[in-house]
Amino acid sequence: MLSSGKDLLTILQEKLGEKAQIQAGFLGKASITVKPGVHRDALKALLEADEKLGIVAISGVDLGPQIGILYHTRISNGIVTVRTEVPRDDAKITSVTDLIPGANFHEREVADLFGVVFEGHPNPKRLVLTERWPDNVFPLRKEVKVSEIKLKPESSEINAPEESASTSGELVNITIGPQHPALLEPEKFSVKVEGEIVRDVEPRIGYVHRGVEKAAESRTYLQDVYLVERICGICNSCHATCFCEAVENILHTEVPSRAKYIRVILLEINRLHSHMLLLGHAGLEIGYETLFQYMWRDREPIMDLTELLTGNRVVASTLAVGGVRRDIREEDVPKIKATLATLREKIGFYKKLYENDTSLKMRTQKVGTLSREDALKLCVVGPVARGSNVNIDVRKDDPYEAYGEIPFKEIVYTSGDSWARFMVRMDEIYESIDIIEYALGHLPSGPFRVKVPRIVPAGESVAHVEAPRGELFYYLKSNGTAFPERVKVRTPTFANLGSFLKTAIGQTIADVPANFVSLDPCFSCTDR
Amino acid sequence: MKIPSPVMWARLKSPWVVHFNSGACNGCDIEVVALLTPKYDVERFGVKLEPSPRHADVLLATGCVTEQCAERLKRIYDQMPEPKFVVAIGTCACSGGVFAGNMNVVGGIDKVIPVNAYIPGCPARPEAVLDGVVKLLNALKGPPKTPAPKKADEKLVEVKSASVTAAETKPLEAKSNA
Secondary structure, three states: OOOOHHHHHHHHHHHHHHHOEEEEOOOOOEEEEOOOOHHHHHHHHHHHHOOOOEEEEEEEEEOOOEEEEEEEEEEOOEEEEEEEEEEOOOOEEEOOOOOOHHHHHHHHHHHHHHOOEEEOOOOOOOOOOOOOOOOOOOOOOOOOOHHHOOOOOOOHHHHOOOOOOEEEOOEEEEEEOOOEOOEOOOOEEEEEEEOOEEEEEEEEOOOOOOOHHHHHHOOOHHHHHHHHOOOOOOOHHHHHHHHHHHHHHHHOOOOOHHHHHHHHHHHHHHHHHHHHHHHHHHHHHOOOHHHHHHHHHHHHHHHHHHHHHHOOOOOOOOEEOOEEOOOOOHHHHHHHHHHHHHHHHHHHHHHHHHHHOHHHHHHHOOOOOOOHHHHHHOOOOHHHHHHOOOOOOHHHHOOOOOHHHOOOOOOOOOOOOHHHHHHHHHHHHHHHHHHHHHHHHOOOOOOOEOOOOOOOOOEEEEEEEEEOOEEEEEEEEEOOOOOEEEEEEEOHHHHHHHHHHHHOOOOEHHHHHHHHHOOOOOHHHHHO | OOOOHHHHHHHHHOOEEEEEEOOOOOHHHHHHHHHHOOOOOHHHHOOEEOOOHHHOOEEEEEOOOEHHHHHHHHHHHHHOOOOOEEEEEOHHHHHOHHHOOOOOEOOOHHHOOOOOEEEOOOOOOHHHHHHHHHHHHHHHHOOOOOOOOOHHHHHHOEEOOOOOOOOOOOOOOOOOOO
């Protein structure tokens, strides 16, 4: 493992030689520009240099005569971007799915939105757009106007005969979704079962695709803050923070330290309510409704805290480029501390429950086990990775905001099953409480916002934060106007979904809900 | 159509609701779920969350309606038995909200199916959803005996139509964007 980004760059320069231009400190730790074809060598060199390497995202960018393809990869302490360009009229590039299986969905998404053909991709099907989408219209290319898109009138999906519980040979096909009591969100999963055993899972995502990335290009940076935080109502502050950081990186704005601490408090409150939501929802999915009702009852004080700090129960709308919009009042601090102290006591009860309750353990232990090797290969993030003994946490690896100054533990469990993923979240609730208490105790004085220009100079940047579900990543390209040129969002569930397709196979159909919910899936994030 | 009174009595006493997310950000959905939990406890009004649209009286629809979900939403509405009522929860469900005019977005539940009550808010607070459902039920009883609510209340929850006959479903139109 490497300690600093600089060593890695030296190694890469030696390996790739003349074929790559390496620019340190740009688009993460470094940006490596290569010709198409050499991108595989660059990724191979990175894989050999760092065992924790994974694909964070693949961004497509419309560069006029060329389509830029950016492979954002995660090294132990940050992001390294491998960038290449393919001609617009003949957009073809070799797939990297054989090197990094986790790149599968990312490549399908770029193929959908930019019309890039990934040669050698194992399953080059449509991923996010509707089946009615017109052929050869790639929405994120600049010439495509939203008002001119004409969808195909007939929907093959609706007109196709119902495939639920249809039989194909020995396998029975069970369709879950788009409307299903177990799914709060409209997504479809076709599960092929042989008797009780799951043999194959085919997801169809894209039901919540709202074209946020395209819309962000036609709105100002100020409007975009409110747009991106509505990508996901649960981790809204994370989206807003990540976007603001990306803009601030281009502007070279230093956020006041008080704002950094307030952001940390907001992000951790987001994490508290998201983790409690999931741990309660898990109870519902495994047939333990009492747990759900209890957990959600005790989650309400967190919603009240959010309301106290931001004025709204769910969507905070408190982040702004250059700081935060609201200060924390002195008289609110004791209220927050009292709520957290009560919460800490109550969480002790739930932790004992998850550790000792026989029925809960039977439903979650040894269910959906993901080995460390698979976790690394599939590039999973957040509690899913940490439950499989992969210690990645953006807050520790590449500290943002005030996380570098705040002491906290990184929670890692080794068993890799659904239970481990729940326990990671349970322990993270304690850490979040500690972080908020520390931040309140060390809240610096001074301004909480600086004025920033509305027009952002041309440039590119990346930002990533640790959302409740794992690493959330933004790539931003500006063009010197008040509107961004490209906003790329890679959300944690998009990275984690691949692991479900792996772990569900070979298990019984009855274990699918527990396994699935242990990822904390959020499809409004995934589809954008 | 006048509903026989015992049926109406039962319906008002215990409306069964089905929830459908037509492309929401989860904000409204977690607030709808919060309604069922001890703090708000909507079951004390007899409201029961029902997984199947075929057993439900009221459709609680959230989200800005994506193209993929539009057909599903219509299908779920068609599956519900008559008489049926639709409550649009959240600003997105009322008008498309922040996503209005985006690609792949139809924008608003009432572009696809008729809506009886609109509950704005981003997300709509559980109290507002509760208030909306109760107002819908009151509207079904007939003209209110109490004086009409003040202006401020009307803004919060607007009960648009309390017609018990299902209005004709609007056809899915090709999107016209700004």
